[in-house]
Structures are given as structure tokens and as C-alpha cells.
Amino acid sequence: MRCRREAPNLTTRPNIIEIIWHDLGDWLSCYHRPDVPSPCLQAFADEAVVFENHFGTAPLCSPSRASLKTGRYPQSNGILGLTHRGWRYREGEKDMPLFLREAGYETFLCGTQHERHDLSELTYRHVFEKQPVPAGRTADMAVEFLSARASQAQPFFLSVGFHEVHRPYGTHYDPVVAERLMVPGFLPDEPIVRKDMATFYECIRKTDAAVGRILDALRHADFADHTLVYFTSDHGPEFPRAKATLYAPGIKVALIMKCTGLFAPGTRVSELTSHVDVLPTLLEAAGVPIGEEIQGRSFLRLLTGGEYEPRDAIFAQDTWHGGEYEPMRCVRTRRHGYIRNYLPGWPVQMAGTYVQRYGEEFINSHFAHPRPAEGLYDLEADPWERHNLAGNPECRDIQQKLSDRLDAWLKQVDDPILQGPVPCADPAKVGQNCVWAKFPPHDPTKGNIRFGIVKTEDYVEQPL
Numbered sequence: 001m002r003c004r005r006e007a008p009n010l011t012t013r014p015n016i017i018e019i020i021w022h023d024l025g026d027w028l029s030c031y032h033r034p035d036v037p038s039p040c041l042q043a044f045a046d047e048a049v050v051f052e053n054h055f056g057t058a059p060l061c062s063p064s065r066a067s068l069k070t071g072r073y074p075q076s077n078g079i080l081g082l083t084h085r086g087w088r089y090r091e092g093e094k095d096m097p098l099f100l101r102e103a104g105y106e107t108f109l110c111g112t113q114h115e116r117h118d119l120s121e122l123t124y125r126h127v128f129e130k131q132p133v134p135a136g137r138t139a140d141m142a143v144e145f146l147s148a149r150a151s152q153a154q155p156f157f158l159s160v161g162f163h164e165v166h167r168p169y170g171t172h173y174d175p176v177v178a179e180r181l182m183v184p185g186f187l188p189d190e191p192i193v194r195k196d197m198a199t200f201y202e203c204i205r206k207t208d209a210a211v212g213r214i215l216d217a218l219r220h221a222d223f224a225d226h227t228l229v230y231f232t233s234d235h236g237p238e239f240p241r242a243k244a245t246l247y248a249p250g251i252k253v254a255l256i257m258k259c260t261g262l263f264a265p266g267t268r269v270s271e272l273t274s275h276v277d278v279l280p281t282l283l284e285a286a287g288v289p290i291g292e293e294i295q296g297r298s299f300l301r302l303l304t305g306g307e308y309e310p311r312d313a314i315f316a317q318d319t320w321h322g323g324e325y326e327p328m329r330c331v332r333t334r335r336h337g338y339i340r341n342y343l344p345g346w347p348v349q350m351a352g353t354y355v356q357r358y359g360e361e362f363i364n365s366h367f368a369h370p371r372p373a374e375g376l377y378d379l380e381a382d383p384w385e386r387h388n389l390a391g392n393p394e395c396r397d398i399q400q401k402l403s404d405r406l407d408a409w410l411k412q413v414d415d416p417i418l419q420g421p422v423p424c425a426d427p428a429k430v431g432q433n434c435v436w437a438k439f440p441p442h443d444p445t446k447g448n449i450r451f452g453i454v455k456t457e458d459y460v461e462q463p464l
Contacts, residue, residue: 012226013103013104013105013155013285013286013287014155014226014227014228014259014262014285014286015155015156015157015158015223015226015227015228016100016105016155016156016157016158016227016228016229016230016282016285016286017157017158017159017160017218017227017228017229017230018096018157018158018159018160018230018232019160019162019211019214019229019230019231019232020065020068020159020160020161020162020231020232020233020234021162021164021165021207021231021232021233021234022061022112022114022162022163022164022165022166022233022234023061023165023166023167023233023234023235023236023237023238023243024165024204024233024236024237024253024254025233025235025236025237025242025249025252025253025254026054026233026252026253026254027200027204027237027254028041028042028045028204028208028254029041029042030042030045030046030050030254030256031050031052031254033182035177035180035181035182035201036201036204037177037201037204037205037208038204038205038208039208039212040208040209040211040212040215041208041211041212041231041256043212043215044211044215044229044231044256044258045256046265046266047258047265047266048229048256048257048258048263048265048266048267049256049257049258049263049264049265049267049268049269049303050255050256050267050268050269051254051255051256051257051269051271051273052268052269052270053252053269053270053271053272053273053334054232054252054253054254054255054273054274054275055251055252055253055272055273055274055275055314055316055332056068056233056234056235056251056252056253056274056275056316057073057074057251057274057275057276057315057316057317058074058235058251058316058317058318059235059236059242059243059244059245059246059250059251059316059318059321060081060082060234060235060243060244060318060321060322061082061114061234061235062079062081062082062083062087062114062115063079063080063081063087063317063319064234064235064251064253064275065113065114065115065234066079066089066095066115067274067275067276067296068096068232068234068275068276068278068279069095069096069097069115069279070089070093070094070095070096070276070279071276071277071278071279071280071294071295071296072093072276072293072294072295072296073276073295073315073317073413074317074319075317075410075413075414075415075416075417076090076295076413076414077089077090077093078090078093079115080317080319080320080416080422080425081319081320081321081322081424081425082114082320082321082322083114083115083116083117084117084429085320085322085323085424085425085426085429085430086424086425086426086429087320087425088116088117088118088425089115089116095115095123096157096159096279096282097109097122097123097124097125097157097159098123099279099283099288100157100282100286100288101123101125103283103286103287103288104154104155105154105155105156105157105286106125106126106154106155106156106157107123107124107125107126107156107157107158108124108125108126108127108128108145108156108157108158108159109122109124109126109127109128109129109159109161110128110129110138110141110142110145110158110159110160110161111128111129111132111133111138111141111142111159111160111161111162111163112132112138112161112162112163113159113161114161114234124159128141128145129141132163133163134163134164135162135163135164135206135207135210136210138160138161138162138163138210139210139211139213139214142158142160142214142217143213143214143217145158146214146217146218146221147217147221149221149223150221150222150223151222155286160214162207162210162211164203164206164207165200165203165204165207165237166238167238167351167353167354167461168353168459168460168461168462169196169199169200169202169203169461170199170202170203170462171199171462171464172199172202173195173198173199173201173202173464174198174201174202175198177198177201177202178194178195178197178198179194181194181197181198181201183197184249184384185383185384185386186239186240186241186242186247186249186384186385186386187239187240187241188366190362192357192358192359192362192464193358195464196239196354196357196358196464197239199464200237211231215229224260225260225261226260226261227259227260228257228258228259228262228282228285229257229258229259230255230256230257230258230278231254231255231256231257232253232254232255232256232275232278233253233254234253235250235251235253236248236249236250236251236252236253237249238351238353238354239354240348240350240354240363240366240367241348241367243351244318244321244326244348244349244350244351245318245328245348245349246316246317246318246328246329246330246339247337247339247384247385248332248337248379248383248384248385249384251316251330253275255273255278257303259285262285262303262304263303263304264303267303269299269302269303271299271302271310271311272310272311272312272313272314272332272333272334273299273311273314274296274311274314274315275296276294276295276296277296277297277298277299277311278296279294279296280294280296280297280298281298281299281300283298284298284300285300295412295413297311312333312334313331313332313333313405314331314332315329315330315331315332315406315409316329316330316332317329317330317415319417319422320422320424320425321349321432322432323424323429323430323431323432323433324349324430324431324432324435325343325421325422325424326343326349327341327342327343327417327421327422328340328341328342329342329406329409329410329415329417330406331402331405331406331409332379333402334379335378335379335380336376336377336378336379336398336402337375337376337377337379337385338374338375338376338377338399338402338403338405338406339374339375339377340373340374340375340403340406341371341372341373341374341375342417342421344370344371344372344373345370345371345449346370346371346436346451347367347368347369347370347371347436347451348367348371349432349436350363350367350434350436350453351434351459352432352433352434352455352457352459352461353459353460353461354461355434355453355455355459356455356458356459356461357461357462357463357464360452360453360455363453364451364452364453368436368450368451368452370449370451372388372390374390374391374399374403375388375390376388376389376390376392376395376398376399376402377389433455433456433457434453434454434455434456434457434459435453435454436451436452436453436454437451437452437453437454438450438451439451439452
């Protein structure tokens with residue numbers, strides 16, 4: 001049976017601490033990536049619950065974070081693109097800090113958030129820093145807060161937002177790391193990719209150390225035993241076929257959760273979970289009723305041994321990424337992934353930072369391939385989603401089943417794409433400054449469409 005929606009009988013409401021990174025995906029050693037230097041989060045994972053199949057709702061920052069904070073999909077809460085490009089919550093939307101404030105929590109923001117561009121609309125009671133700062137400064141603020149919070153009875157919610165590990169990564173890296181790291185199957189194993197990944201790893205190492213300071217401070221706090229801490233990210237890293245795509249490297253993210261005495265340490269959860277599920281889980285842990293407007297499902301009883309009906313699918317979308325229209329929707333089960341492209345024929349979107357670093361010739365040779373209207377992937381046989389099975393007669397039934405499942409979800413969330421192309425939030429903020437263009441010859445009947453990258457901006461991503 002599906003988990004009942006009333007709250008469990010907890011003796012005290014836990015404090016809640018969120019630690020969230022930009023653009024990490026699940027690139028940590030505790031996610032079967034032993035080459036990634038993340039010892040502090042590995043130690044945290046060893047005494048926490050690791051969700052092995054957790055997904056964001058979008059491959060870009062604001063929509064995925066907004067789902068985390070509202071328990072609702074982007075089509076429903078209104079944030080279908082980046083907030084600094086004009087996207088805002090629909091009127092009346094409530095987010096995590098507001099829900100918890102109304103339940104008696106004191107709420108704090110420390111560092112980066114990307115759900116509201118107009119900072120006057122933030123619903124936190126206290127905001128320590130309104131602009132992105134380096135990881136060390138973010139850790140300083142969080143440690144100062146934890147040190148000053150001793151012996152206060154009122155429960156709190158603290159969001160610690162790191163700007164890292166967003167690009168640009170810089171140029172510093174360890175050549176030994178570059179030589180030994182494991183290039184995932186969705187990227188070409190070439191020297192420039194290894195060097196670039198090594199700069200990413202260096203950012204992870206530094207930010208992991210900053211998180212370690214926060215976790216150490218919490219460990220010594222007198223309220224540590226009744227505090228629920230979770231670590232996550234918004235979407236995948238800024239590499240080709242990751243961020244800005246609905247393949248797994250774009251939407252699969254880390255979720256690690258610890259609550260002493262409530263969750264069994266060292267547990268690994270294989271069930272499918274989504275960012276929309278996090279808010280209802282926290283509300284249930286805090287004894288707060290879960291309203292019918294919440295589209296996610298609490299997984300608290302999955303962690304505490306109660307009745308729980310696992311998800312059989314997760315859903316995600318992309319509509320406006322940056323200033324470019326990129327309408328895609330997807331459904332993923334444990335076995336299959338299905339992606340629908342509403343503007344087929346164009347390659348996956350490319351970010352200006354790594355286009356500048358890798359060079360246009362490299363990008364064109366590896367990624368200038370038109371995408372089909374539908375993509376179907378066997379995730380067991382093809383985990384990197386390189387072999388499209390859509391149109392294969394042997395897969396006709398599963399393709400139709402997933403297409404129908406996606407259609408049902410679009411209706412459930414009242415997706416505006418059902419009415420046609422989705423207009424941009426602000427016409428003055430359209431344009432990514434790094435886009436594909438078609439160049440002759442491009443006769444679609446002969447399959448010889450040729451693409452090239454057009455850049456109009458310096459992205460400060462230096463050569464390696």
C-alpha cells in the first residue's frame with residue numbers, strides 16, 4: 001500500500017539542515033566513483049542513508065531547486081527556466097522555508113539560492129549572505145551559526161547553499177588525477193576531457209573540505225542528535241550530454257540524509273526518488289500535515305520501516321535553459337528511459353564554457369548529431385543512453401507504454417506544452433550566446449545536415 005499521509009509519532013521535531021551544491025550530479029566517491037576526492041562526504045555517507053537512484057526534475061538550476069523547495073513539478077510551480085531570465089513562482093506558491101516557518105521553525109539561509117531572483121521575495125526569516133561567495137566563506141558562516149545556536153529550544157531550518165561546483169573550474173589540477181580518473185561512457189576519453197574533469201575534481205575536493213568543517217561543527221553541537229541533515233545537488237555537471245539534457249548525467253543527483261536515532265546509518269536505498277519527494281518527507285518528519293497540493297510523496301517510512309509503496313517511475317522536463325528554448329520531457333523507470341524532444345533535429349545543447357575550453361572542432365566532431373523526436377533506452381544494457389531503441393519493432397510496446405505514461409503526467413501537472421510552444425518569461429532575456437547553427441549543405445532528405453557552434457561571448461574558461 002502507498003504510505004499513509006499522516007505524520008509519524010516523533011517525540012521531538014528535528015532541526016533540519018540542507019547542504020546543496022550547484023552542478024554536481026552524483027559525482028562523489030560514495031556513488032561508486034572511487035576516483036573522486038570527496039573524503040568528508042564519504043565519511044558522512046558512511047553514517048547516513050545514501051539514495052542511489054535520486055533525480056532532479058530538470059537539468060538546470062532554478063526549476064530543479066524550486067521542485068526541491070515546493071514538492072511540485074516546474075510546470076505546476078511556474079519556474080520553467082532560470083529565475084534571472086524572468087521565471088518566477090506562480091502566485092500563492094509556498095516553499096520549504098515558509099512551510100517550516102508556519103510550523104514554528106526559525107529559518108535561515110546561508111549562501112546561494114537560485115529559486116528567487118527578487119531577493120525581497122525570500123521567505124527565510126534570516127539571510128546571512130545574499131550573493132554567491134567562495135566555499136570557505138560559506139562554511140565560515142555555517143560554522144558560526146552552529147556554534148551560536150547552542151541551548152536554543154526552537155527548532156530551526158538552515159539552508160547552506162554552495163555556489164560550487166559551478167563552472168568555470170579554473171586551470172588547477174593534479175596531472176596524476178587526470179591520468180588515473182575514470183572517464184564516463186558519455187564522454188570521449190581524450191586528453192582535454194581528462195584535464196577538464198581533473199579541474200572539476202579539484203573543485204569537488206576543495207568544496208568537500210568546506211562541507212567537512214560544517215559537519216564537524218555539527219558533530220560537536222549539543223543539538224546534533226536531533227538534527228536531520230541532508231546533502232544534495234540540483235542537476236548534473238556542466239559537461240556535454242550532462243547538464244542541459246534529460247539523460248541520466250543531466251538529472252541524476254546525490255541525496256544523502258542523516259538523522260541520528262531515526263535513520264539506520266550506512267543504509268543504501270535503491271528505490272527511485274525525486275526532488276519533489278524531499279519536502280513532503282521533511283514535513284512528515286517535522287509532524288507537519290502534507291497538503292494535497294504537494295505532488296511528491298514522502299519516503300520517510302521507507303527509512304523508518306513503515307508501509308511504503310516505491311515509485312515505479314520518475315519524471316523530468318526542460319523548457320527554457322538559459323535563454324534558449326529547449327522543450328523536452330522524460331519518464332524513467334528502473335529499466336527504461338524515454339525522452340520526447342519537441343524540437344527534434346538539433347543536437348544537445350552546448351555550454352559556452354566547455355565549448356571554449358574544448359574547441360569548436362572537438363565539439364562538432366563528437367556532438368553535432370541531430371536528436372530524434374523520441375529516445376528510448378535500455379538502462380541495463382545501455383546505461384549511458386547511447387543507443388536509441390525508438391522505432392525498433394521489438395520495443396514498440398514499451399515505447400508506447402512509456403509515451404502514454406508521459407502523456408498522463410503532462411495532464412496531471414497541467415503542462416503548458418500541451419497547448420503548444422511555451423513562451424519565454426522575458427523576451428529581453430532570450431539568448432544564450434552559444435548556440436548551434438545549420439550550415440550548408442543541409443539537405444534533411446539525405447541526412448547530411450551539418451551543424452556548427454556560434455559563440456558571441458567570452459566565458460572565461462581558459463585553455464588547459
